[in-house]
Amino acid sequence: MRESAVKGGIRNRQLILALEPEAASVYCKHIPNELKVADGQTTIDALSAGTKYLILDAGGGTIDITVQEVQADESIKQLYMANGGDWGGTKVDLAFENFLEEFAGKPALQKFREDDKGGHLDLQREFEIKKRTIKSDQKGKLTIRVPVSLREAHKKVSGRDLQSNNLAKLDKDKLRLESSAAKDMFADPCDYIVSHLQKIFDDPKVKGTDTILMVGGFSESLILQDAVKKAFPSKIVIIPPEAGLAVLKGAVQFGFEPKVISTRVCKVTYGIASSILFDEENDPEDKRFTDEHGNDYCSGRFSKHVEIGQSIGIDEEIEEQSYSPVSSDQTSMAIDVWTSTNKNPRYTDERGCSLHGKISVKLPDPKLGVKRNVGVKMIFGKTELEVRAIVKHTGKSTAAKFDFLR
Ligand SMILES: Nc1ncnc2c1ncn2[C@@H]1O[C@H](COP(=O)(O)OP(=O)(O)OP(=O)(O)O)[C@@H](O)[C@H]1O
Ligand SMILES: [Mg+2]
Structure with a gap:
């Protein structure tokens, strides 16, 4: 996304990427006095600290659902994120x-x-x-x-x-x-959205979520609003003014106040492609290779750094993992960053895995052979993932940023 924006003439330095559900909640946070609840009353503290609320972003194509919690310092913690399918307007x-x-x-x-x-x-x-x-x-x-x-x-x-x-x-x-x-x-999309929300409310992870924030153009539909209110009479349903513009306006506010988001849930599993000692019982023969010392390895293993569904703080550095070259005369090492929709992928060629990006680090001093460890660390920024590789014996680090907006 960043690359496209730059190609489109927007200066890299001047661009902050915002995630849609977060932009929506930033918008809603800024209009407390005008918030309308189900029975037409206004509420001031529907989004006060400790409140858990579900954001239903019903657009033209897709329905996106996130559950967030307002923290004591008024920042927003993301508890749950799901794509609700193609049931938009x-x-x-x-x-x-x-x-x-x-x-x-x-x-x-x-x-x-x-x-x-x-x-x-x-x-x-x-x-x-x-x-x-x-x-x-x-x-x-x-x-x-x-x-x-x-x-x-x-x-x-x-x-x-x-x-x-x-x-x-x-x-x-x-x-x-x-x-x-x-x-x-309207019946099919409304039924689908309601039953999807029901399923999410049944999930223990979102226990205590009493508020539904409806944003996105389709949320302006009086039929959808009534369907949601009718299906969840005990919840507070908030439809902010200009619900269809909530994401757009919130993104502008997010630009002024990016710290407002404190934690988010990882949408996919992230890892590095690596070779790991061959497991005779589990690994397939076609992935077996033997190194110069006669040890058998399995290639294309998915070495997990972060798991789907994991909560990650903004700018949090995920624990470093160490990799070493397979052959002693290697002068560089490729760090291939992979994502997977599975929790525990074993190989990078499994269904649900895809290559996210690559970095390459120079490995000087071949005389040190395979003992030249490279530490790889993932840092989750506001909307981008930074992968940092540090060659241990030189202390030199190489980093690359990948946006994780999908
Ligand atoms: N008052 C309204 N009543 C019913 N539907 C509406 C209303 N206003 C907008 N919509 C519908 O909302 C949809 C557009 O919503 P929105 O602008 O949020 O979509 P989008 O963000 O472009 O799409 P997506 O989120 O799927 O990428 C259209 O299908 C439009 O017909
Ligand atoms: Mg949208």
Whole structure:
């Protein structure tokens, strides 16, 4: 991300990367007087020290969930982080497209999309506006302007006029949609989000979380807000003003006050690729190699430094681990940093592992042979991981920074 920004003309020194859920909570922290709770009262101390709260960031594509705790010094500690899946607001758009497909027929809709791309875009825009007005107690019909080219496409494809059905009526260029059909388009994403939240609240790690902060554009949907409030009547549901802009505005505030985040949960396991003595019982033959002293090693082992789910303080230095060259005439050592979605990966070529970055350290004095240890330390900064390698016998250190925004 940093590399792309620099290529885009932003100066490296002037760039601070912010993690979205953290930016969202920074924003929420700054607007206590305006916070609205479920019953319409305002609350001042919903985010006071000791409070654990869940941030639901419902965007267009994805749902991101984090649980955080306000510390005594008002900084924020992250307790839990999860990707809630692809159940954002665009699922409602998709449901509308599916509805149109059923209404006009797949071939007609296909033809309409091909023949009148602009018209299709207009229809999507029109739906986007209407989508924002739909309430859970919506009565009457929802009127959506539909380009005449849809009707024409239907006629061309089927030879018949487009007929109304019990859910929608086409009246010239207006589609009058039953409110039940409009509300149904929200059902799947809302159900999914609610059941996902339920699962998270059942996790002992988040015990005592009584507040839900809803941010992201889709959180502005009155239907989603009602679904969450209804499913969790005992929780305080806070929807900050301009929930859709919470991440953006919070990121700006984070730039002024980066220390506000004190601890975060590691999203993946981090480690270094290394060779470890061959374990006859567990290691596969194709990874076996013999060094110059006749010892058998297993290549491509994942040497874990930090585990997924582990809480890490900002700027915390993780305990150093030591590596040595495999052959005595080596003049450099490659430090390959790997990530894994598993807790305890054994090999770097396992499913879920991927190469995160590389550094190479110079290894002078080959006369010292394989005894030239290199200590590797990972330091988790605000949004970046620094990997520092120290050649023990020279004291020389090489470092590289990798951003861990994913
Ligand atoms: N008032 C509203 N009612 C219903 N949906 C809304 C409302 N306002 C915005 N949305 C929806 O929210 C979504 C956009 O949210 P947001 O801007 O948070 O997404 P994003 O951050 O770009 O996406 P992602 O987080 O998935 O990368 C769109 O699907 C939009 O239709
Ligand atoms: Mg988003």
